[in-house]
Each structure stands twice: as structure tokens, then as C-alpha cells.
Amino acid sequence: xxxxxxxxxxxxxxxxxxAGQVVGVVPTMGALHDGHxxxxxxxxxxxxxxxxxxxxxxxxFNNPEDLLKYPRTEENDAALLATVGVDAIFAPAVxxxxxxxxxxxxxxxxxxxxxxxxxxPGHFDGVATVVTKxxxxxxxxxxxxxxxxWQQLQVVRQLVRDLNLKVExxxxxxxxxxxxxxxxxxxxxLSGQARAKAPALYAAMLGAARQFRDGxxxxxxxxxxxxxxxxxxxxxxxxxELVDGETMLPARDLGAPxxxxxAAWIDDVRxxxxxxx
Ligand code: AMP
Numbered sequence: 001x002x003x004x005x006x007x008x009x010x011x012x013x014x015x016x017x018x019a020g021q022v023v024g025v026v027p028t029m030g031a032l033h034d035g036h037x038x039x040x041x042x043x044x045x046x047x048x049x050x051x052x053x054x055x056x057x058x059x060x061f062n063n064p065e066d067l068l069k070y071p072r073t074e075e076n077d078a079a080l081l082a083t084v085g086v087d088a089i090f091a092p093a094v095x096x097x098x099x100x101x102x103x104x105x106x107x108x109x110x111x112x113x114x115x116x117x118x119x120x121p122g123h124f125d126g127v128a129t130v131v132t133k134x135x136x137x138x139x140x141x142x143x144x145x146x147x148x149x150w151q152q153l154q155v156v157r158q159l160v161r162d163l164n165l166k167v168e169x170x171x172x173x174x175x176x177x178x179x180x181x182x183x184x185x186x187x188x189x190l191s192g193q194a195r196a197k198a199p200a201l202y203a204a205m206l207g208a209a210r211q212f213r214d215g216x217x218x219x220x221x222x223x224x225x226x227x228x229x230x231x232x233x234x235x236x237x238x239x240x241e242l243v244d245g246e247t248m249l250p251a252r253d254l255g256a257p258x259x260x261x262x263a264a265w266i267d268d269v270r271x272x273x274x275x276x277x
Contacts, residue, residue: 060126
């Protein structure tokens with residue numbers, strides 16, 4: 001069942017809730033791959049009813065060309081979701097989500113500021129705004145998000161805490177191709193050659209984490225990792241950093257759970273990844 005309007009979505013969810021069912025939502029921008037499907041499968045196991053949303057949210061694109069080039073494959077997405085057995089796909093038009101006169105923006109402080117927030121101005125405001133709206137539209141009890149977008153997951157958790165939203169956030173493991181590359185809709189845009197080199201980002205992060213645990217000073221570890229990624233054929237490294245996994249502040253306290261996050265360009269495609277350290 002593909003729903004296009006908030007009214008139809010609301011009517012369907014009201015029916016499910018009246019029957020006492022727990023509703024899970026998996027927000028996506030479509031061009032689905034096994035990473036997305038792992039979220040949908042988990043929601044399927046844990047919730048009575050599952051909605052997957054497919055909406056390429058213009059507000060979270062700071063780069064107009066990226067928005068234009070973003071893959072759109074709805075028919076194929078619907079076929080993949082059918083194999084998981086989701087109950088509904090909510091795929092609204094842009095005007096349904098942002099009708100004329102829409103003027104509100106949700107801005108999460110703190111965790112939104114560094115890394116992706118610093119390099120993609122407005123990106124997390126766009127994410128926070130659309131996620132707040134999707135929770136409002138779906139009235140979901142649980143929201144499923146991937147650790148692939150680690151900082152986004154922390155932004156969503158902060159948002160839910162700060163605004164007392166009645167939704168439980170479930171963070172799901174990153175799904176990777178066999179060679180280690182984190183699955184991403186943007187991987188489709190890589191040439192064969194670039195695709196072959198792309199796993200170097202994850203490999204460099206694993207190497208860096210190992211060196212850090214072995215006692216090599218952090219600055220040196222990160223410098224080596226950036227150099228390795230470039231040497232392996234990436235065109236630019238925006239960042240490879242080690243941060244507190246919850247606050248996104250620079251890692252200081254060795255006791256806190258830390259996360260290494262990276263963003264790098266290859267073949268005009270911006271890839272991000274992260275690992276536990
Ligand atoms: P997107 O369509 O890129 O906005 O992603 C929708 C959701 O799927 C987000 O919560 C992502 O973190 C998650 N996701 C994307 N890629 C992966 C992956 N490789 N493994 C796990 N989750 C993912």
C-alpha cells in the first residue's frame with residue numbers, strides 16, 4: 001500500500017492504533033539497498049505495523065546538484081519493501097510535506113554543530129525538521145535509524161529528548177558490502193574504478209582505530225589515516241576525527257565510548273562512514 005497524503009496516512013494509522021498495534025517507522029530517501037532493508041526487517045520483527053517513508057527531503061540538501069542527482073527508484077523500492085512485508089509506504093510529494101506557507105524549522109544545538117553540521121550548513125536543520133514532521137504525521141511508536149549516519153542518529157536522539165516526543169529511537173548496525181564499503185544510495189554513482197577504491201576509507205579507519213588502541217598518539221593516527229585514504233585514490237578528505245560518540249565533542253576521556261567518523265570525496269561522490277573505537 002502506497003500512501004501519498006498525510007490524511008490517508010493518518011486514517012490508516014488511526015485504524016492500527018485503535019486495534020492496539022505498535023507502529024514502527026523507517027524514514028528513508030529511497031534508492032533502497034540492504035542497509036535500508038535491514039532497518040525495515042528489524043522494524044518488521046519488533047512492531048505490529050511498519051511504515052517505510054520515502055521522501056527525498058530538499059531541506060537537508062545543502063548542495064542543489066546533489067539533490068538533483070539523488071537517485072529516485074520508487075518502483076524498485078516498493079518491490080524490495082514487499083519482500084520485507086512492510087504494511088505501508090508513505091511517499092508524499094514535496095508540496096504535501098512543505099505546502100505553501102510552511103515556515104517552521106527545527107534546529108538541534110550541540111550535537112549538530114561539528115563535522116557534518118559544520119561542513120553542510122543547514123543539513124541537520126533539514127533532517128530535524130523532516131524527522132519531527134514524519135513522527136507527527138505517522139504517530140509512530142518507534143523510529144528506526146541507521147548507525148551509518150551516526151551523527152544524524154545522535155541529532156535525532158537529542159531532538160526526541162528535548163521535545164519530549166513520544167517515540168522510541170532504535171539505532172541499527174551499519175550494513176556493508178563484502179569488501180567493507182558501507183552501503184549507500186550514493187554508491188550507485190561511483191564508476192567501476194572508484195567503486196573498487198572506495199573500501200579504502202573503511203580500511204583506513206580500522207587501521208587508525210588499531211593504531212590508537214596500540215598507543216600511537218591520536219594526531220599522528222588521524223594524519224596517517226587521511227594520507228592513506230588519499231594515497232588509495234580518494235580525491236579529498238573532509239574529515240577523519242575521533243569524537244565522543246554521544247556529544248560529538250573531541251574525544252578526550254578514554255573511558256567514554258568513542259566514535260571515529262569520516263567524510264571523503266571520490267569520483268565527485270561524497271562518502272561518509274564511522275566505526276566504534
Ligand atoms: P537515507 O535514505 O540515506 O536517508 O537513509 C535512511 C536510513 O537508512 C537512515 O537511518 C540511514 O542511517 C539508514 N542507512 C543508510 N545506509 C545504511 C547502511 N549501510 N546500514 C544501515 N543503515 C543505513
